[in-house]
Amino acid sequence: MLSRARSLYEQALNEAAGLVRAKIEKRLASDLLTGEAGAAVNLLPLVDIAQDVQGGGDWTRDGAVLVSPATNPNGIPVIRIPYIPPPEYDLKIVASSAGGSGSLDVGLVSPSGQFTTVVDGFGGQSGLHILDGKGADKNATNYPMKIFTDRKPHTLLFSVRKGAVTFTADGKVIFAWKGEFSRLACDYGAYAHLKERKTLFLTSLQQYRIQKLELVPVSGQGKRIR
Numbered sequence: 338m339l340s341r342a343r344s345l346y347e348q349a350l351n352e353a354a355g356l357v358r359a360k361i362e363k364r365l366a367s368d369l370l371t372g373e374a375g376a377a378v379n380l381l382p383l384v385d386i387a388q389d390v391q392g393g394g395d396w397t398r399d400g401a402v403l404v405s406p407a408t409n410p411n412g413i414p415v416i417r418i419p420y421i422p423p424p425e426y427d428l429k430i431v432a433s434s435a436g437g438s439g440s441l442d443v444g445l446v447s448p449s450g451q452f453t454t455v456v457d458g459f460g461g462q463s464g465l466h467i468l469d470g471k472g473a474d475k476n477a478t479n480y481p482m483k484i485f486t487d488r489k490p491h492t493l494l495f496s497v498r499k500g501a502v503t504f505t506a507d508g509k510v511i512f513a514w515k516g517e518f519s520r521l522a523c524d525y526g527a528y529a530h531l532k533e534r535k536t537l538f539l540t541s542l543q544q545y546r547i548q549k550l551e552l553v554p555v556s557g558q559g560k561r562i563r
Contacts, residue, residue, distance in 0.1 A: 348401070350382040362563075380418050380537070380550040383561065389417040392530020402548050405541035407435065413442075415530050418537040418550070422446050422497070423557030428537065430493040431549035434485035439543030441485075442466070444523070444531075445495055445502070451534060452521035454495060454504055457485050458542075463511055465502065467522040478504075478512035490548055498555070536562060 350361050381403060390396050394414020395406040406414050422428070424447075432441065440458030444451055455466040455473040461483035464473030473479060484506045485491060496503040500518070504511045525531065528540060539547070552559065 348382075376554065378420070378552045378554070378559065380420055380552055381547070383419050383563070384416065384550075385419075385563075386416075388563070389419060391415045391417060391532055399546070402546050403550070405441075405539070405543075405545045405547070407544040413527055413530070413540050413542065415444075415528055415538055415540045417531070417533050418444075418539065419533075419562045420537055420552065421535050421560045421562060422537060422552060423554045423559045424448055425498050425555035425557065426496075426559070427553045427555065428495040428497075429549060429551045429553070430495075430547060431490050432485075432493065433488055433490045433546045433548070435544035435546070436488060437543040439541060441545050442528075442540040443493070443495060444528070444536075444538035444540070445497060446535065446537060447497060447502075447518040447521065449518035449521065451523040451538075452518070453523055453528075454502075456493065456506075457483055463504070463506075465512070465514060465521060467524055468514070469520050470522070472524075478514050480511045484511070485545075533562070 346361050346364060350358065353361050381401060384403060386396050386398065392415055396414065396416050397404045428445065430443065438460060441456045443454045443456065445454060453466045456463045459474035462474050463480040463484060464476060464478040466473035468476040468478060491507055494505045501515045503513045531538060
């Protein structure tokens with residue numbers, strides 16, 4: 338019952354404004370969106386374009402779908418997801434590409450800080466970016482084949498565990514990495530506009546339509562920052 342109620346509130350949040358939006362956000366924070374282990378958290382309704390786009394970029398909404406910019410005149414456009422994940426979690430993204438050669442970069446968080454998985458970057462390659470000082474095109478997690486080969490929705494799953502990160506796309510393992518999280522780094526030179534260093538985030542170099550953005554805590558508790 339709580340799960341169903343949370344879903345209804347999250348759907349209503351997409352169209353709400355002013356006092357109504359504030360009341361819904363308060364209800365989600367206090368009663369429903371607890372982030373307890375096993376309870377899926379729908380992150381899409383939490384994203385507020387006016388507050389979470391950092392450094393420009395024409396991010397938009399198409400109903401409940403989050404749409405990244407098709408062009409990027411001011412560098413790499415970053416959108417913060419106002420949620421600090423727990424130490425272990427699964428992040429599911431369902432997205433489609435408008436076509437092109439630009440990447441979708443997914444900013445993740447470990448106990449050691451932020452790190453990134455590049456999807457379809459470097460001419461159609463994916464992997465952790467940065468690992469041991471090397472980009473996704475040059476380290477051991479490199480996957481040299483394009484994932485978004487068409488304009489259909491694809492399901493991306495990022496599983497962060499103690500000393501491990503696994504990325505699967507449409508059920509296929511793209512990489513399964515184990516090691517010290519201190520070996521991972523976030524390329525803040527590329528994501529120069531990113532201000533928040535504890536939350537999840539997304540960047541893109543072409544238009545993607547994000548239809549689902551869902552986190553399932555595995556251990557510990559996540560936290561909304563707004």
